Amino acid sequence: MKKNLILQPILKWAGGKRQLLSQIEKYFPKKMTAYYEPFIGGGAVLFHLQPKNAVINDYNKDLINCYVTIKENLEELILELKKYQDKNNSEDFYKIRAVDRTEGYNKWTNVQKTARMIYLNRTCYNGLFRLNSAGQFNSPFGGYKNPVICNEPLLRAMNKYFNDNNITFKTGDFYDACKDAPEGSFIYLDPPYDQFEEQTNFVGYTEIGFSRKDQERLKNMCDELIARRCYVVISNSKTKFIQQLFSDKTKYSIKTVNARRNINSDSKKRGEIEEVLIVGKFSNEE
Numbered sequence: 001m002k003k004n005l006i007l008q009p010i011l012k013w014a015g016g017k018r019q020l021l022s023q024i025e026k027y028f029p030k031k032m033t034a035y036y037e038p039f040i041g042g043g044a045v046l047f048h049l050q051p052k053n054a055v056i057n058d059y060n061k062d063l064i065n066c067y068v069t070i071k072e073n074l075e076e077l078i079l080e081l082k083k084y085q086d087k088n089n090s091e092d093f094y095k096i097r098a099v100d101r102t103e104g105y106n107k108w109t110n111v112q113k114t115a116r117m118i119y120l121n122r123t124c125y126n127g128l129f130r131l132n133s134a135g136q137f138n139s140p141f142g143g144y145k146n147p148v149i150c151n152e153p154l155l156r157a158m159n160k161y162f163n164d165n166n167i168t169f170k171t172g173d174f175y176d177a178c179k180d181a182p183e184g185s186f187i188y189l190d191p192p193y194d195q196f197e198e199q200t201n202f203v204g205y206t207e208i209g210f211s212r213k214d215q216e217r218l219k220n221m222c223d224e225l226i227a228r229r230c231y232v233v234i235s236n237s238k239t240k241f242i243q244q245l246f247s248d249k250t251k252y253s254i255k256t257v258n259a260r261r262n263i264n265s266d267s268k269k270r271g272e273i274e275e276v277l278i279v280g281k282f283s284n285e286e
């Protein structure tokens with residue numbers, strides 16, 4: 001099937017991989033039985049590859065609800081999103097942002113929650129989905145001129161992709177999402193990055209965070225997947241800890257990629273940082 005070139009992320013997501021696609025894609029296997037992406041975020045890689053069989057997962061339930069709603073309730077969602085078109089001002093933004101702090105929010109439908117999430121994502125500062133320790137969205141108003149709040153052609157393309165193919169949605173920890181991946185599957189892992197010692201900026205995607213113990217859990221899972229003859233590629237930051245963790249050359253080779261990152265709250269410190277791509281030995285790369 002031909003790729004749909006309209007398809008791309010509907011949500012801006014910290015750590016989005018769009019700008020790195022050409023650097024990382026060359027390490028992906030040419031053939032796979034199924035595609036697994038357990039840290040889907042904005043889904044830049046999924047929407048670029050457009051596999052026919054895929055399992056996608058994220059710990060963030062609101063995010064997965066968004067994709068399921070786009071798949072199952074498209075027309076209702078478009079109508080709901082259109083109600084937000086004239087609300088790109090700070091007064092409305094903070095009113096809408098505050099709704100998840102009220103009891104009534106529990107009664108909102110999945111369509112209403114998804115429309116609110118897309119609206120907030122398009123109008124908040126930097127498109128950063130950030131939660132406080134109570135799990136409430138707390139990014140400030142962005143003040144952008146003409147954000148596209150209801151991108152109907154893109155929503156329709158995504159709906160079609162989800163319905164024409166065999167895409168399974170899961171929400172929870174990455175291990176549960178991948179543990180049954182059969183031989184020949186390709187698993188692309190883009191976890192929250194290990195922090196450089198001097199890094200103080202981005203606090204995290206979820207209220208539970210992602211510790212070095214979690215990075216170790218991820219590495220152990222990759223060992224299991226490789227032993228089961230799955231293809232594994234992992235993105236992360238080029239810290240000493242990560243290079244050490246994946247230093248077994250019989251299983252992994254480590255490539256350096258250059259990324260422009262703009263999630264540093266201090267704009268002077270934004271710029272090129274080095275990331276790594278860790279390629280499991282059953283992948284393309286020798």
Ligand SMILES: C[S@@+](CC[C@H](N)C(=O)[O-])C[C@H]1O[C@@H](n2cnc3c(N)ncnc32)[C@H](O)[C@@H]1O
Pocket residue numbers: 013014015016017018038039040041042043044045057058059060172173174175190191192193205206209210
């Ligand atoms: C680096 S982002 C992924 C970015 C994505 N590749 C993109 O292009 O937008 C990491 C994602 O991992 C999710 N996450 C954090 N902890 C997790 C866990 N234990 N299991 C699964 N997902 C988790 C976050 O909610 C976040 O969406």
